[in-house]
Amino acid sequence: MVEEKRTIRLKVFRFNPVVDSEPRYETYETSWLPSLTVSMALDQINRDHRANIAFRKGCREATCGACCITVDGFPELACRGIVKDGDFIDPIQGFEVIKDLVVDRTKSTSDAFRKIKYGREGQPIGFVPAKAEEIEVSRKLTICIDCHGCNSICPPMLYTSEKFIGPMYMLNIVRSMFNPLEDYDRVTQAVDVGLYNCTLCRHCTIVCPKNIDVADGIILARRRAVEKGIISDGVKEVFENITKTDSFSGVSVDERASWAKGLNLPKKGDILLFASCHYTATEETRNILKVATVILQSLGLDVAYLHEEEPCCGAPLYLYGYEKEFGEKARKTKETLDKQGVDEILTLSPICTYAFRELYPKYAKNFDLNVKTFIEVFAEKLKAGDVKLNSVGKKAVVYHDSSHLAKFLGIVDEPRQILGSIPGVKTVEPRYYHGINAISDGYMAADKDVGLEIAKKRLEQLLDTGVNTVVTTGASDLEWLRKAAQSLGRKDVEVIDLIELIGRSIKEVRQNF
Ligand code: SF4
Ligand code: SF4
Ligand code: FES
Known part of the structure; x- marks a missing residue:
């Protein structure tokens, strides 16, 4: 029988601005017991190591809010949060540190x-x-x-x-x-x-x-x-784009549908590829749609595409508060899909997936289509042994979770399984915000500078790993990370969509591009 570990080690942020020039982490070993809270652990460390770590305590029963700190990147009440071996204990972010874990609120x-x-x-x-x-x-x-x-x-x-x-x-x-x-x-x-x-x-x-x-x-x-x-003006613009061009980006319908020319994709079919306003907005992302389609064909999956008839899913309307308009859009889109005899929607854009899976059933009566992302479908095929990925050379990559994919849909493991199946690719994780980040949401801010600042900070977190190839999923994340790299003057940084990397690792697909 394996002996249960009786001690844990915590890395605690230490900083006294009066005497220290730089903050540092100190590692402390302390005895462990089930349900050891951060507060209890810090008390033990102060008692046993004479560490004198400053932290706040109040009610000790999660009601006063005084003790909030950061445990492994996430805010927690110290009196309630349970610690585990290896946790980083930091003050809450965004405030001036008075001493150690105590901030000036x-x-x-x-x-x-x-x-x-x-x-x-x-x-x-x-x-x-x-x-x-x-x-x-x-x-x-x-x-x-x-x-x-x-x-x-x-x-x-x-x-x-x-x-x-x-x-x-x-x-x-x-x-x-x-x-x-x-x-x-x-x-x-x-x-x-x-x-x-x-x-x-x-x-x-x-x-x-x-x-x-x-x-x-x-x-x-x-x-x-x-x-x-x-x-606000930014929201009015998106509303007008959706009303006039049926796309949040305002790109014309002909330009959006142009990527499918020559691919002979039928309009009718059981599985509908929903290209989305996001992936059809730029030349770069339209190319990813082509790669995705060829990958699907190489897997024996023939998809239909609505071409010029593909609507915006309407998610921005819902999120900006246009509830009535979103409801109308959902019902109209359902009619279009029913007319084409669609059984399953295959999506590339995480936010459209969220809209079809979570919002449409609430707003469009009897909407019960099967909605799957490209990443889920590909991971299933990989697991079933239906596809084998080839080496793309030795490469370390850092994976950035698309916000909607990870947080809203819980698709966190599949992209990593795919990356892990490409020979030669080593995936490195950023320290914080694994599965919880905000870049693709950045486009939801009416002021676009907000989105860019968020993307720059996120890119810096990713690059802190020492790896400069960033892989992500979703056109918005891709767009914002590329803009961030440009804005930070990081020409050495490559940001790619996971679909592009998959395409490079399948011979029949690579030959097409
Ligand atoms: S996390 Fe925010 S909303 Fe929730 S209790 Fe704390 S301050 Fe209030
Ligand atoms: S951006 Fe909005 S949803 Fe995200 S943490 Fe801030 S208030 Fe909450
Ligand atoms: S001490 Fe009051 S909420 Fe934790």
């Missing part, structure tokens, strides 16, 4: 509360009745314990704080917006402090120790903003 809070104006300047707007679902959301938001965990992992707040106030503070505004007793204009205020620069990455929702769905609250607030016509 006062500046952020007082700046934000000045903007929120609880003193209620301006004219009251009168009574606005709230819908039942809005009251329900408002009620749920009241259990926030102000721990700052969501703020510390919110990309637009961390990297462009002047353009987005942060989830914890936005939640305060949304709560008031849906409070039937509130009679001040919280919608205009929310838009002014960045309602449309939240990228809806859902990091806040994922990490909240109180299970508050902050992101859902933001979507509801956007619906209110749409009802009142208080919409």
Whole structure:
């Protein structure tokens, strides 16, 4: 029988700005017991090693929010988070360190509360009745314990704080917006402090120790903003693009469908390849569609394609708060798919997959099509031994999880299995945000500078591994990472779609390109 390990080692961030020029990590060994919380472990370390690590303690029962720190990249309440061997213990991100794990929250809070104006300047707007679902959301938001965990992992707040106030503070505004007793204009205020620069990455929702769905609250607030016509310019542009060109990017239908010329793809068929506005938007990504189609054909999968009739899935409408318009789009798209006799949709774009899988069944009655991503289909074929990948030479790559693929659809292992099957390819993982990152959401920020800043920070995290070939999945991630490399002047960095790499490792496909 294997002896259970009785001690663990933790790497703790140490920094005293009064005497230290640089922060450092100290490794401490401490005795382990089941359900050892971070707080308990730090107490033990201070007692046994005389380490004098500064950290906050309060209620010790997950109700005061004082103790929030970062455990292996994720915010956690120290009194509730369980530690494991090898964890990095850091202060929450985005705040000035007072000492070790204690940060100064006062500046952020007082700046934000000045903007929120609880003193209620301006004219009251009168009574606005709230819908039942809005009251329900408002009620749920009241259990926030102000721990700052969501703020510390919110990309637009961390990297462009002047353009987005942060989830914890936005939640305060949304709560008031849906409070039937509130009679001040919280919608205009929310838009002014960045309602449309939240990228809806859902990091806040994922990490909240109180299970508050902050992101859902933001979507509801956007619906209110749409009802009142208080919409930022970036969002108006996307709405007009979808209305006029049926594509979020505004690229004409002929240009979007041009990639399929000469491939003889039928319009009707059991399996429909949904090319998406994302992959059809540029010459580079349209080429990836060709590679994907040839790979599928090499696997014996003949797909149909709607050509000029392919619509935008409408996901941006939903996320920007155009709920009625999204519902109409979902129903119309279902009619188009039914007309073509489609049984299964094969997607490349993660956000379209999310829309078809999660949103369409709620908005288009009887929508029950099987929706699979290219990556899932390919991983299945690989597992079944139906395809063998050849060497592309010795190559170290760092994999960037597409936000929607990993967080919304849970597709984390499949891309790694595919990479692991290419002889000579070694996959390196970035230190943080494995499966939780935000680049592809960046395009959801109305202010495009927000998306670029997020992408630059993410690229830096990826390059910190020492590897300069980045592999990702999804046209948005690809586009933003390439823009980030350009903006950072990193000509040595190669960013490729996993589909391109698969194409290079299959002889019959490689010969075609
Ligand atoms: S919403 Fe959740 S994570 Fe954010 S401050 Fe409140 S309790 Fe903490
Ligand atoms: S969804 Fe993402 S961008 Fe929006 S508030 Fe939450 S963490 Fe910030
Ligand atoms: S000590 Fe109060 S929430 Fe952890």
